[in-house]
Amino acid sequence: MTVTYFAIFRHDDVASAEDLQWLARLLAATPDLARGLIYTPAQTHDPYLDDGRPPALAMQLYFPDIAMLEAALAHDGHLAALGAPDALPSLRGAAVTQQAMLARSFPVPDANRGIASGEPTCTYLVTYEGAAEDQNAWIAHYIQSHTVIMARFPGIREVEVGTRIDWCGFLPWPRVDAMLRNKVVFDDAGALTAALNSPVRHDMRADYVCFPAFTGTVTHFPMITSEVPAAATRIR
Numbered sequence: 001m002t003v004t005y006f007a008i009f010r011h012d013d014v015a016s017a018e019d020l021q022w023l024a025r026l027l028a029a030t031p032d033l034a035r036g037l038i039y040t041p042a043q044t045h046d047p048y049l050d051d052g053r054p055p056a057l058a059m060q061l062y063f064p065d066i067a068m069l070e071a072a073l074a075h076d077g078h079l080a081a082l083g084a085p086d087a088l089p090s091l092r093g094a095a096v097t098q099q100a101m102l103a104r105s106f107p108v109p110d111a112n113r114g115i116a117s118g119e120p121t122c123t124y125l126v127t128y129e130g131a132a133e134d135q136n137a138w139i140a141h142y143i144q145s146h147t148v149i150m151a152r153f154p155g156i157r158e159v160e161v162g163t164r165i166d167w168c169g170f171l172p173w174p175r176v177d178a179m180l181r182n183k184v185v186f187d188d189a190g191a192l193t194a195a196l197n198s199p200v201r202h203d204m205r206a207d208y209v210c211f212p213a214f215t216g217t218v219t220h221f222p223m224i225t226s227e228v229p230a231a232a233t234r235i236r
Contacts, residue, residue: 002034003069004062004103004162006181007082007173009094011056014041016090020057023088024228027061030078032068033230036061039223042122044193046220048205054221056091058125062103066167069100073169083172096173101162101181106147108156114187121157122189123225124196128180130216135179138212139163142180145210149203150184153195158185179216185225192222 009015015023020038027036039058061079063069072079081087088094113121132138143161150159162181186192195201 001105002062002064002103003066003100003165003167004060005069005073005098005100005169006162007059007096007098007171008055009057009088009091009096011091011094013056013090015057015088019088019090020226023059024226026079026081027059028228028230030061030072030230032063032072034062034064036228036230037123038226038228039123039125040226042189042192042222042224044122044124044189044196044222046196047201049220051219051221054125054223056094057088058223066100066165070168073100073167073171075170077170079171083170097176098169098171098173099176099178099181100165100167100169101178102165104143104161104163106151106159106161108151108159111157113157114155118227121185121187121225122192123183123185123223124192125221125223126182127178127219128214128216129176129178129218130214131179132212132214134212138214139180141210141212142182146204146207147182149200149207150182152200152203153184153186154198154200155186155191155195156184157187158183160185179214189222189224 037060041054147159160183
């Protein structure tokens with residue numbers, strides 16, 4: 001397990017190529033960053049739902065421990081540049097939310113990608129924004145049952161679940177307190193669509209109706225996923 005940070009940008013436009021290049025350079029230079037992901041909108045078909053337009057941009061950053069994450073998000077931290085008025089001008093006025101979480105990874109039968117190293121993948125980002133009557137029982141069911149079914153998706157490369165933590169950070173965006181986030185990763189949007197239209201998706205839905213009681217919105221968004229070469233993992 002590790003700690004991870006999400007920032008989600010909602011805007012009528014998409015991020016410009018120049019802004020994405022600037023963001024990739026900024027993230028790649030982040031001290032102690034273990035892994036950095038940039039998400040942009042993708043299209044897919046889920047037989048059970050359509051949650052509308054995906055966010056214009058999202059990022060997910062992984063750190064080995066919370067002290068390193070909090071250093072990056074400090075008033076004078078490396079990521080303070082994200083909060084500058086002139087940052088990401090193509091998304092000026094975007095509604096941005098943020099949350100740090102504990103990230104839990106789960107095994108899949110074949111994590112080896114069928115695409116060239118460095119090529120974008122496709123992620124289904126899922127967020128449970130509400131609350132459970134029994135948080136302990138709800139998360140236990142999700143981890144012990146739902147993730148096992150996810151790992152059976154054809155072509156699955158990653159399964160991850162994020163759960164809440166307390167954290168310090170000073171970027172000027174509203175915080176959210178999602179109960180849980182999960183993501184499943186595939187080689188591309190076609191592979192994600194094929195998985196969502198496989199029998200496993202029906203098994204997922206059957207398990208969903210067995211969840212312990214909870215309230216709140218659940219969103220599902222397909223996102224093209226680009227990984228930045230984090231400084232912490234580059235060969236010096």
